[in-house]
Amino acid sequence: MATIEDVAKLAGLSRTTVSRVINDQPYVTEEKKQRILQAMDELGYVPNSSARRLRSQRTDTIAVLLPRITNPFFANLIESMEKKASQWGYQVIVCQTHDSEKKELDYLQLLKTKQVDGVVMTSLCNDWEVIEPYLESGPIVLCNEYMEEMAVPMVHMDHRKAAYESTIHLIDQGCKNISYVSGGSDTYLAEERKTGFLKALEERALPFLEAASVDWAIHVEDGRKVFNHIKDHHPIIDGVFTGSDEVAAGVVYEAVQAGWNVPDDLAVVGFDNQMLSLLMFPSVTTIDQPVAKMADRTIEVLVRQLMNPRANKARRYIYSHKLLVRNSTLKKQLVTNL
């Protein structure tokens, strides 16, 4: 492997001059520059990135923590973040926590060990007190996940409002017995959604049917189980709120299989506007998040903080959702599949 020294020798110049050429710095005669470029070419020289990192104390790399990349919401987030980051000259590394507190901390270690310059967290497993100390090692930006009053930038939607709206929509469609189906994480975000859901019930003077609710549903499979649970134990349920299009799809699928009429027997709302929700039959009402915008903003905020470490650390960027009404909730009306 050729080093800068080899190039310098071959070109008959010093390491310094070669380094200047590598880094596009001024004060190099065009002629010598050419000589060096040729030497680099001849030797197939490429700068060793570990050495550069060690020397410059920068990695030009950002870690993005997320639960699992197979969740299309996070896949889309990464997709956009990576695009944006590369525009700024940053690499993105994908870190799947699989909802494990330990893994989350392991990945935050990347910040300490200087393998990355900054971190984006899209979910939170550990308590904030545990995470906060890592801020000493580099900036962290929250995207999607959020909390009250923290000294880090946060980019997110108002999940309370989103949940409120879709619940109101269910009620408007005539649902009286709504089951609340969630994934069981006890994050602030989950809490927000539940708050919004409960607020809607309260406003319309409907009871919260805790027994008929579920807090362990994450995947399509779980959604199917949820439906069977409802059918067998709580057939009174006529509406389902879920925090995930996958789960909603599972519920709808199984309900249809069982001969239930969706939405007339059971109306279902999802979350995230994944392709799936549109393609299901019937198509599933859901909440559209401005994923690309949030991703872009997140990277922008992080990069800005990387460039200017004493930037305002506490700003919040709140994006608005869109309730997409589809056939899984349009009761007793003649509609075309959107």
Add this chain to the structure above:
Amino acid sequence: MATIEDVAKLAGLSRTTVSRVINDQPYVTEEKKQRILQAMDELGYVPNSSARRLRSQRTDTIAVLLPRITNPFFANLIESMEKKASQWGYQVIVCQTHDSEKKELDYLQLLKTKQVDGVVMTSLCNDWEVIEPYLESGPIVLCNEYMEEMAVPMVHMDHRKAAYESTIHLIDQGCKNISYVSGGSDTYLAEERKTGFLKALEERALPFLEAASVDWAIHVEDGRKVFNHIKDHHPIIDGVFTGSDEVAAGVVYEAVQAGWNVPDDLAVVGFDNQMLSLLMFPSVTTIDQPVAKMADRTIEVLVRQLMNPRANKARRYIYSHKLLVRNSTLKKQLVTNL
């Protein structure tokens, strides 16, 4: 940021001894070891990974190149690879090429610049002649994508056979005019599929309807366009072969919307057995790939080569698929939605 030197000073010992403790090497008295561990703890010391990398010439990192992470097939692949790699103490970095030759080469640069120890390629944009030289910088393993006779390990399915089988299945169901819908990449893999498709037609003495075929379909949206194309210009088509569940889903969706009967008017097969294909109505016949097995094997082969650079470089690992027959192809028969 504390360095090894700081720890050494605080413990009243030398860097060497500290280094020994860090790396679990013998020849350190238990007592001094404890002193050092305490010092590390006190200073919040963590080894600087750039320095280690520079010194050891290893990164313990593997790059996985793929077209786009939003494609569930690749997301699943990454999911498994990461799990396996971490068991071996390797990190995985996800590199999206977006089918760009330039990006693919940019990422292969990681190998040259020593940012990663090895590379997995799951798709191929550039010609092999362009990629081959990078082998000098470190091992490359192909997963999913493959070619004839190359000096790198390859882990993949027999796509020719898979395509052959699903085409035969279409024909067995009574299809006489089958449209071949692909994504237009001219990789060996795509060629293999087409070969299998053509072989089936030939065996059953059916013509290849080139005019009614399409080579630009990748996403759900494309699938919808494909259907409309067929409806408007080639209504004679009664079967569609696609190399992607997304495209198949788009075709099925649009066909149902247009009032066609799937499968009786139009039978459709997909590829990859994504959740989508099961949940669609009607559910979509598809090819199941042993994703996790291929991913595991790929990482194993790569790691083995990393540990023993002169291992057999040319081995092939071929996995078998499974044709999952579902309702999108079961013509004129009474079946339940699987």
Add this chain to the structure above:
DNA sequence: TTGTAGGCGTTATCAC
């Protein structure tokens, strides 16, 4: 405009 030299934090080698 170019070169010299020191150090980023670690580990391997070799003495003691």
Add this chain to the structure above:
DNA sequence: GTGATAACGCCTACAA
């Protein structure tokens, strides 16, 4: 068992 010391490859004052 332990500790100097010399790299790993690069960048950057500072000198020339």
